[in-house]
Every structure is written in structure tokens, then in C-alpha cells.
Amino acid sequence: MIKLSRRKFIRLLGATGTVSALGTLGVTLGGCSGKPGAGPRVVVVGGGFGGATCAKYLRRFNPSIQVTLVERNASFVTCPFSNTVLGGLQDMDSIQHSYDALRMQHGVKVLQDQVTAIDPAGNRVTLQGGGELEYDRLVVSPGIDFRWDSIEGLDESTSDTIPHAWKAGPQTITLRSQLETMADGGVVIIAPPDNPFRCPPGPYERASLIVNYLKTYKPRSKLLILDAKDKFSKQGLFMQAWEQLYPGMIEWVKGSDGGKIYRVDAANRTLHPEIGDPVTADVINFIPPQQAGAIVHAAGLVNADGWCPVDQRTFASTLQPNIHVIGDASIAGKMPKSGFAANSQAKVCAAAIVSELGGTAMPDPSYVNTCYSLVAPDYGISVAAVYRLQDGKIVKVEGSGGVSPMDVPAEYRRDEARYARGWYQSITQDAFG
Numbered sequence: 081m082i083k084l085s086r087r088k089f090i091r092l093l094g095a096t097g098t099v100s101a102l103g104t105l106g107v108t109l110g111g112c113s114g115k116p117g118a119g120p121r122v123v124v125v126g127g128g129f130g131g132a133t134c135a136k137y138l139r140r141f142n143p144s145i146q147v148t149l150v151e152r153n154a155s156f157v158t159c160p161f162s163n164t165v166l167g168g169l170q171d172m173d174s175i176q177h178s179y180d181a182l183r184m185q186h187g188v189k190v191l192q193d194q195v196t197a198i199d200p201a202g203n204r205v206t207l208q209g210g211g212e213l214e215y216d217r218l219v220v221s222p223g224i225d226f227r228w229d230s231i232e233g234l235d236e237s238t239s240d241t242i243p244h245a246w247k248a249g250p251q252t253i254t255l256r257s258q259l260e261t262m263a264d265g266g267v268v269i270i271a272p273p274d275n276p277f278r279c280p281p282g283p284y285e286r287a288s289l290i291v292n293y294l295k296t297y298k299p300r301s302k303l304l305i306l307d308a309k310d311k312f313s314k315q316g317l318f319m320q321a322w323e324q325l326y327p328g329m330i331e332w333v334k335g336s337d338g339g340k341i342y343r344v345d346a347a348n349r350t351l352h353p354e355i356g357d358p359v360t361a362d363v364i365n366f367i368p369p370q371q372a373g374a375i376v377h378a379a380g381l382v383n384a385d386g387w388c389p390v391d392q393r394t395f396a397s398t399l400q401p402n403i404h405v406i407g408d409a410s411i412a413g414k415m416p417k418s419g420f421a422a423n424s425q426a427k428v429c430a431a432a433i434v435s436e437l438g439g440t441a442m443p444d445p446s447y448v449n450t451c452y453s454l455v456a457p458d459y460g461i462s463v464a465a466v467y468r469l470q471d472g473k474i475v476k477v478e479g480s481g482g483v484s485p486m487d488v489p490a491e492y493r494r495d496e497a498r499y500a501r502g503w504y505q506s507i508t509q510d511a512f513g
């Protein structure tokens with residue numbers, strides 16, 4: 081058995097994008113063949129990290145399957161690296177991906193439309209543009225939606241004034257332009273939600289890259305994190321970096337010390353915490369509590385908490401037949417809600433569907449995730465893990481991955497920043513290329 085140091089392990093993940101299920105399953109299933117597009121029909125709802133990957137790998141594992149991907153937008157804007165846009169390091173074009181390769185190279189039929197209803201009994205979905213699609217299997221990867229009713233004063237319209245920017249696109253542009261127009265000496269608030277939510281380290285990477293921008297262009301400004309939680313992902317690493325790179329510019333207030341917000345007054349850019357006085361800021365990035373994307377709710381695919389229970393071996397819904405749910409919307413054991421996790425789950429799900437439709441045994445899956453965060457352009461940190469199935473639940477493989485070490489030389493952080501960029505190139509190529 082070859083032993084890998086953590087550093088080598090994350091470098092490998094950064095360079096190759098994924099070593100997950102595909103390593104095993106691709107070999108087993110790659111030999112499937114058949115007449116292109118004459119076999120069973122699989123409809124995939126949502127062309128993000130989960131849906132795009134699943135559509136592509138269904139076709140790679142068995143080219144006879146007819147795969148239709150329904151996505152409401154013409155192209156996909158990634159949340160990963162959207163924080164670099166907020167920090168003025170990259171532009172929107174650099175995080176935008178088309179579906180041309182899925183259409184032209186992989187034989188996926190891509191429909192730009194919105195699924196408005198799922199009929200599990202009739203095995204069909206309804207499209208906003210008119211008409212229906214019938215399926216033999218349905219894969220749903222709609223990402224997240226927000227629980228607007230969970231905070232007083234918050235609704236969809238308030239995100240024009242206090243953007244969430246937790247779905248990349250117009251919201252990213254709104255928040256960036258607010259930061260650009262803010263005067264030097266201004267106060268920015270980021271208010272992250274309680275768990276579970278998409279991308280656990282995301283708010284803290286965002287704080288870092290916004291302050292990296294402020295430090296250069298508006299150095300008298302401050303950023304306040306009013307957190308609903310008492311601890312957060314990679315906390316020790318982030319806080320050490322903030323002290324080194326941005327002394328005195330970022331203040332984090334934990335939930336039980338007054339970070340938890342119960343009311344939002346968007347018009348006056350004021351947040352009301354459960355403990356202490358209301359806080360007003362020049363720019364507020366309020367990230368609302370979350371649940372599975374809207375489409376799964378009416379279809380009876382969610383539990384009481386608003387997320388989708390699945391068989392964690394195949395991602396088949398435990399509530400409705402012939403439907404699989406992957407990505408952020410699913411309950412995937414110990415895996416975080418991340419793009420890499422969605423990509424890894426998508427391959428396992430594609431393999432499970434191909435096995436099931438072909439009447440073959442599904443190999444044992446493995447799953448992988450790495451979340452890189454940039455604290456500055458040349459300062460990266462990460463958390464990585466490999467997962468396996470144990471008693472029907474996805475669990476971490478003991479000793480796999482881990483978080484970046486504390487107190488390492490600048491060169492180590494520079495390398496991790498480089499792996500982060502390599503990871504982005506390879507995962508977007510894997511999903512959309």
C-alpha cells in the first residue's frame with residue numbers, strides 16, 4: 081500500500097479534480113456500449129455541479145442512454161471562485177461555463193427551461209415552456225433555496241438591498257458594486273446562517289477576500305461577521321490568517337455572543353441580533369438559512385427539515401420511486417454541501433442508474449471532497465476527506481485528508497492557493513467540459 085502525505089494527497093486532488101467513484105466505477109462501467117440514444121430515458125433537472133456531471137457520466141458509462149438535461153439558465157455561473165470576483169481578483173466571465181460540450185461532445189440533450197412540477201406516479205416532469213418529459217429515471221440536482229420566512233423582515237425582494245450572493249450571478253454583481261461604491265471607512269457585515277448550509281467555509285473565504293480588497297483600496301474600513309453559529313469550518317486557520325494578513329480589520333461575533341440575527345431592516349441596512357443592540361452597516365451580505373431547491377418540495381421528496389433523504393449508496397430517493405437526488409439538496413451522510421461533493425455524488429448516482437437499468441451489480445462506491453479557501457491571492461487553506469459507505473451511511477475514511485496544518489511557511493500557503501486554482505480548472509472541465 082502506498083502511503084501519501086496529506087500535502088501530496090491534496091496536491092493530487094488539486095491536479096486531477098477527483099479520485100472518487102470514477103476510479104473504481106469508470107473502469108467497471110466504461111465498457112458499456114450500445115446504440116447512441118436508443119436506450120432508456122433519463123431526465124436530469126438542474127445543470128450545476130451535480131446535474132451537469134451526472135448527465136455527462138451517464139452518457140460516458142452507457143452511450144445508449146438518452147439523457148435530457150433541463151436547466152433554467154443558458155449557462156452556469158459557479159459559486160466556487162465567486163468570492164474572488166467579490167474581492168476584485170477575477171471577473172464574472174472567468175466563472176461562467178456553457179453547456180456546449182455537454183451538447184456537442186457528450187450527446188446530452190440540453191433544454192433551457194424550468195421544471196415546474198414532478199409527477200412521481202406518472203414518471204414525468206412539466207416544463208414552464210410548455211409540454212412534458214417522460215422518464216425511466218429522474219435525477220434532481222436543484223441546489224438550494226432560501227427559507228425566507230425564517231427571519232423577520234426578510235423576503236426575496238430584500239436581497240436587492242442586502243444581497244445574499246449565495247447563488248452566483250446577478251447577486252454577485254450587486255454585492256461587488258456595493259463594495260465598490262462604499263466610501264473608505266465604511267462597515268461591511270457578513271451574516272452567515274446556522275448549519276446545514278451550502279459551502280461551510282464560504283462565508284469566511286468571502287470575508288477574507290473582501291477585506292483583501294478593502295485593505296488596498298479602502299484601508300479605514302472594517303468587516304464584521306455576525307454569525308448564527310458558535311464555531312465554523314477551518315476556524316483556527318482562518319483566524320490565524322486574519323491576524324497575520326488583516327490585523328484589526330475583521331471581527332467575528334459568535335451566535336451566543338450576539339451574532340445571531342432575528343430581524344432584518346433592509347431599508348435602513350440594520351440587523352437586529354438576539355442579544356445586544358441593532359447594528360447598522362454600509363454594506364450587508366445576509367446569507368439566509370437554506371433548504372433544498374424549490375422543485376423537490378411539491379414532489380414529496382423532502383423531509384420535515386426541507387432536505388431530501390436518499391439511499392446513500394445510489395442516491396435514489398427514499399420517498400419516491402425512480403427519482404435520484406444529488407448535490408446540496410440531498411442528505412449525504414457526513415459529506416458537506418459542496419460542488420466537489422455534488423460532482424462525486426453525481427458519478428456514483430450515474431453508475432447506480434446504469435447498473436440498475438442494465439441489470440448489473442453496482443460496485444462499492446467511494447466519494448471524495450476537498451474544499452479549498454483563498455484567504456488572499458497567494459494564501460490557500462483546505463479541508464479534504466475520502467468517504468465510504470458504512471451501515472448505509474456515508475462516513476469519512478479514518479486518516480484520509482484532514483485540514484491544512486497551522487503555523488507553516490508562506491510557501492506552503494502559496495502552494496495551496498495554486499492547488500485551489502488547479503482544482504477549479506479540473507472540476508469545471510470535469511463537469512462542463
Ligand SMILES: Cc1cc2nc3c(=O)[nH]c(=O)nc-3n(C[C@H](O)[C@H](O)[C@H](O)COP(=O)(O)OP(=O)(O)OC[C@H]3O[C@@H](n4cnc5c(N)ncnc54)[C@H](O)[C@@H]3O)c2cc1C
Pocket residue numbers: 125126127128129130131150151152153156158159160161162163193194195196221222223224245246247278279282286373374375406407408409417418419420421422450451452
Ligand atoms: C460563495 C460560495 C463559494 C463556494 N465555493 C466552493 C468551493 O470552493 N468548492 C466547492 O466544492 N463548493 C463550493 N461552493 C458550493 C457549491 O457551489 C455547491 O455546493 C454546488 O453548486 C452544489 O451543486 P448542485 O448541483 O447541488 O447545485 P447547483 O450547482 O447550484 O446547481 C443547481 C442548478 O439547478 C438549476 N435549477 C434549479 N431548479 C431548477 C428547475 N426547477 N428547473 C431547471 N433548473 C433548475 C439551477 O439554475 C442551477 O443551475 C461554494 C458556494 C458558495 C455560495
